[in-house]
Amino acid sequence: MKTRILGLLAAVSLVATLVVGWRLPPTEEQAGYARLIAVHPALAWTAYIAFGVMALGSLLYLLPATRSRKWDRLAGASGEVGVVFTALMLVTGSIWGRPTWGTWWVWDARLTLSALMLALLFGYVALRKVDMDVDRRAIISAVTGVAAVLVVPINHFAVTWWRTLHQGRSAATLAPSSNLDGSYLRAMFLGMVAMMLVYAWLLIHRIRLERLEEENRGADLAVALAERRAEAHDGAVSGAPDGGAVVGS
């Protein structure tokens, strides 16, 4: 029930972001593309949070004192949802970069870092998709999750020294003298709220699904076996040739 309210809030704020974003006035330099400020920073923000939650869940599972299946589920769910947000961030960024920078992709530090983050998440999710024992999967994906986040600061220095092109962080230009018009800022923050709500909603549902999957692991086999046994039993009672022969011999 509570998640239904959360889902409703997410949907409403998403629609509101769409409406507010759409009604933003076009700017001189970027024309209508400036409206992407309602979605792109929000997606990036949420993608980084999802990555961080994945890493945190992994770390908490890895530490013996806090080891609990729920942290594994949290990390797994956040990693999966994170793939969606990271991919969307790269796609919207690309769409924004084409008219403003002139290319779909530039080898800028932040872009490269985000692409590497997506690759790390891909590896993490791919590992979780492999069929194996739940406890084993939990421990190896926890190690993978922590190994993935450990490289981020090193990656950061590497790609920053390599090259830097991206404009400063959008929120870093929050000073009153900022040339970012108030309506754009409002749209950006509305978008952030909306994406965070969507993320939370997806996360909760993914965790729930994961728990159900774990509970029902192997259950379908047990059900099928019980059904077959019941069939054989019925056969024996009614004297059908196949079932009866098996039971009789």
Next chain:
Amino acid sequence: MLRDALLVGAKDLRVEVRSRVALNQVAPFAVLVLVLFAFALDPDRGLLASAAPGLYWIAVTFSALLAIQRSFAVEAADGARDGLRLSGLDPAGIFLGKAAAIAGQLLVLEVLLGVGVVVLYGTELRGGTVLALTCLAATAGLAAAGTLAGVLAAGLRVRETLLPLLLVPVAAPVVLAATKAWEAALDGQSDQGWPWLRLLGAFAAVYVAFGVVAFGPLLEEA
């Protein structure tokens, strides 16, 4: 821990000396990669010479994937993995030993590839100190992160395809930093290579430390 590491490392190297898989299969492949780069980048336009550091480190990374694959394939057969778990050796020692054996093989491979770059691409080796230290630091990092990724993927049915996906994004800064350090050294500006070298050292330290800590629970439960 170090004694155990020595035991495991010596065991892996002995397996290698007797089977010669790295020498007979991985090394020729690595040289072949250098030849393929020559096909992709016209040798007459000087592209190869200018791109040599990057190509060299990509060849090293690809070969490292094979060496890691091999290092854990050895443990997969005949229940060797269970034997290792039953042996009572310190997991951290096992990690260090396996990583050291991989690093040793990679260093030999790097010398070979270095000769290959000189002969095939006409690269002039300069700034020897930075070149050598880069090799040491990058190899330590690759071997540590690779051993971790190797044991993560070991025993899974999809290990061959999963290992590159797990390792390459993590090893990406090693390739970048090692390439930049080599570029600086080969340009005769070794001093510009030092920040990259420090980064490689940090990477190696972080992943060796994490491997030492994480290998125990991994070996225990995986």
